[in-house]
């Protein structure tokens with residue numbers, strides 16, 4: 001197309017320059033779209049084409065074509081020198097192995113046509129199938145060098161295609177000589193492209209193919225590098241790469257965070273320097289446990305692994321790419337990789353598991369021991385006494401299974417269990433030992449209760465309930481949370497039904513014996529009295545002195561025996577709940593004065609009565625209160641060895657509206673260890689027996705029962721060898737209530 005030789009040379013030089021420029025650009029460009037555009041533009045520029053279309057076949061990530069080379073839509077990668085409409089047209093036209101494109105897309109051979117018009121078959125008598133067939137055959141012959149390009153058949157230029165007379169097309173072949181795309185050039189004038197253009201285009205296409213492959217590889221490498229980077233950073237273990245000098249070359253986020261949180265150098269040495277050094281010099285370190293403390297003082301445990309790292313001479317690939325590497329890894333010929341795996345949680349869980357297993361084992365042992373105890377033992381918590389733990393005997397006591405965490409009242413009600421006091425009356429919940437210990441937080445000892453089980457069986461039990469300070473954490477792990485702030489108590493029930501039955505038999509026997517003794521004693525006393533009185537009146541013969549004394553002895557002993565049997569009967573009445581009080585408003589001062597006056601006649605001890613009040617009106621059974629006075633004053637006299645006085649003081653406790661009686665003696669006193677049990681039945685102090693002072697140990701028991709049944713209280717203070725003071729109180733009668741009683 002250039003006639004002038006100089007021009008031709010210049011054009012050739014320009015072409016050469018352009019080609020080498022594009023070659024360099026092609027090698028440098030890694031953006032595929034820009035690359036394709038550059039190729040298309042260069043092709044136009046070098047050949048003087050009016051337009052160029054660059055289409056490529058869609059491929060997958062690995063470079064494999066997604067569609068066959070013929071008859072499918074190729075992806076229009078770049079286009080130069082066309083209108084918008086024409087571009088649109090190119091995007092939708094299939095690039096088949098038809099006509100002039102067949103050698104390019106079907107066989108991978110370039111095509112140069114000086115005038116497309118001369119290739120179009122105008123014979124109207126040929127069917128389109130025949131035309132297509134002959135075009136195919138021509139293409140086949142052409143690619144095999146059996147036909148000049150002038151003999152190729154065109155299937156015509158479709159509507160919308162830019163006007164094309166000169167046509168030059170070259171295939172893009174990949175490494176496997178597969179058609180990867182086509183570079184198609186056109187010109188509106190015929191004869192625009194030369195065979196040199198064809199050679200040029202073919203070589204450009206070859207370069208483009210390599211550049212495209214590079215771009216694809218680069219894209220993939222970059223993707224992979226990003227993937228690896230993302231994985232590396234997201235690993236929760238800390239990973240550190242060090243070079244042969246032990247310097248950190250690369251580390252992930254987890255490692256960075258941990259390293260910067262460490263304050264002390266020794267921690268970093270244990271975690272990193274030492275393992276890295278060992279990996280660099282000798283061998284890899286497997287699973288070494290390291291404990292470190294971070295800046296907030298939290299202790300963490302890591303399993304450290306370190307292994308030598310040998311990189312290939314020419315380190316290549318993803319790690320060096322832009323934005324990914326931190327240090328020039330290329331310089332790393334040897335090094336080590338250290339991995340920190342945080343096992344703090346795991347170790348903690350392991351320790352917890354061991355502790356839990358130990359606690360469980362202790363609990364099982366405790367439960368076994370408890371189950372073997374004959375008495376019922378259970379633990380309760382909360383003011384409503386929810387069950388925490390119970391032994392086997394508990395079930396026998398209640399006659400039902402008390403489930404864990406169920407409040408006592410709910411359990412009793414649901415099972416129809418009733419609890420009674422010693423007087424046979426139902427006990428209100430707040431009086432039950434189990435509830436009381438939790439509410440008052442003080443121990444309840446020897447509380448007698450009787451339990452009526454669901455099947456009607458009644459058990460007599462003695463309950464001891466003691467508040468507990470549970471150790472934290474409490475071995476019953478699952479309950480620890482519930483009980484931390486709530487009161488707890490251990491409750492022991494001792495089944496005393498058999499004992500009670502024996503006692504009842506004894507009481508019945510006593511009652512019977514005392515009752516049976518009454519009549520003969522009355523007769524004995526009657527006859528002794530008759531003899532004494534009648535003799536004194538001069539009836540019958542006069543008795544010798546020794547006879548009178550004997551009769552008096554009989555009389556006194558009988559009186560004593562009557563008193564004793566009365567005491568015994570009272571005890572049995574009290575036990576059976578049959579002792580009735582005949583209460584009436586009484587002036588306690590007058591009653592005590594009368595009683596003391598009578599008693600003074602029978603004793604040498606001075607009975608000193610003192611009261612600043614004229615009256616103290618109480619609602620009492622006078623006979624029973626006299627019985628109390630008789631016991632207490634009798635004791636005061638009996639346990640005074642000489643003729644020490646006995647002081648009786650009457651006063652009023654305004655705060656509690658009580659009359660207070662105080663009886664003080666200077667006798668033998670009571671040893672302190674025995675104070676607590678003297679109000680029990682048949683209880684006597686050691687020193688009384690040691691002094692040979694007779695007694696039954698029933699008096700104080702009766703006194704307490706009688707006083708308490710009057711709504712009063714009785715107690716004493718005593719020092720052995722110095723004497724004793726007994727107190728009792730009785731509720732005062734207000735004028736209003738005294739009217740009510742009268």
Ligand code: ADP
Nearest residue numbers: 635636639669684685688695696697698699700
């Ligand atoms: P007893 O018939 O033995 O006197 P009590 O029930 O009246 O029975 O008294 C119980 C015990 O308390 C006595 O045996 C005695 O040891 C002691 N006791 C009671 N009162 C006194 C007192 N005033 N001084 C010393 N000991 C006393």
